[in-house]
Amino acid sequence: MTKLGERIRQLREENNFLQKHIAAQLDVDTPMLSKIERGERRAKKEQVLVLASILNVPQADLLTLWLADQVYEIVKDEDVALKAIQVAEDEVKFKQKKK
Template sequence: MQFGERIKELRESKELLQRQLAASLEIDTPMYSKLERGERRAKREQVLLLADLLDADVHDLLTIWLADQVYDLVKDEEDAQKALRVAEERVTYKTQKKR
């Protein structure tokens, strides 16, 4: 599931209007609509605020948001899967090193 789809699902389950969330994010309604349609990327700060406003798990929303960004970056690359494996190894190594 993409970030925009998820926030739309959460917003509708809370019976909130796009304009209500747009106002809380201090953006206009058309801009918020673009976030839900996946035509614009939310900023990290907006993701954190949306998690709070929608009573959503912040880590779940951040994961989906970040996955969308990674996908957009590598989707047209021939070696995308190989690059993702290398990145995964680096993240795993860095995580283990912090422990």
């Protein structure tokens, strides 16, 4: 299961929303939403933005989990994963300072 999928399921259940209602608002079928919640399929960024609105949470919260899941998927089997993430973090910090 992905961090995003876990959070979506948690928020959906807290709000007593059925998968079929959320799926309809995302314009996907219920099995697709179920796969996103279980981490078997990745949500698209646009879907994450819609989910944030439906579930009444800040977009940044779900986007952070969405992006973290993608980064993890890329580096999970790499011996130098942490070092690569640190280099990327330094680059992001540098670019943000330039803004």
